Amino acid sequence: MKDVICDQFQDTVSQLLIKHKSILDVLTKQQESSTRVNRAIVKAVTSCGCVEIHAIKQEIGDEISMENIHEALNNHVKGQLCEQCREVVEQELGNHLFYIAALCNSLDLNLLDIILKEKKKINTLGIYNMLR
Template identity: 60%
Template sequence: MKDFIFDDFQNCVDESLLRHKSILDILTKMQDSQSRINRAVAKSVTNCGCVKINAEKQCLPTSDDDISALNECLKKHLEGQLCDNCRDVLEREIGNHMFYITSLCNSLDLNLYDILLKEYDKMNTLGKYTFR
């Protein structure tokens, strides 16, 4: 059974997209929205300071260790939590990005919910062995 929220969202995006119907417009707008997400994360570090990036070389377990050791070893390099303002900005930018991803799906006659289900099934089947 399809999830009607996804279908409704996909239909709403299709009806809302007026100026940027060209696949080239959609691709470049999607790239622009990704850049805006990156910028919002950077600004939460450099301007607001609510989060801090503490990056260092990732340690990898020795060959004797099993794959579950990776979860303990690899780090996010992120400290702190987003403040309400930075959270609002990032939610808005990610929502904008989802709009253009959905527009791309519409242009290519792809169903967003089907894509999500396939990815979910792949993650459930392979689990941590998807190596992402």
């Protein structure tokens, strides 16, 4: 079922993308949408305050095994998105996915195939995927 949803999404994007059909437009719109995702998250921190960012250097001691390394690392986010910020971030991520699908369409790539290849790669590499 999920593969059908992904393919349907990509097909719908193909049908709806009229004004920005050129790959140059798609590339710039995709970059803009990435910026808007970042901006929505920053606004959740700086305007709303529902989340905070506490970034510090991540120390990984020699005694920590690769299997337990994820427990030693922190994403630096404190708190949770409020409902309003969550809605904005989800909307911006949705727009970003739209332009990623549009880029795939422009280059005759299948979004699901890309997702499946990436999933296979990370499953194969396992914890060592974090080193890239």
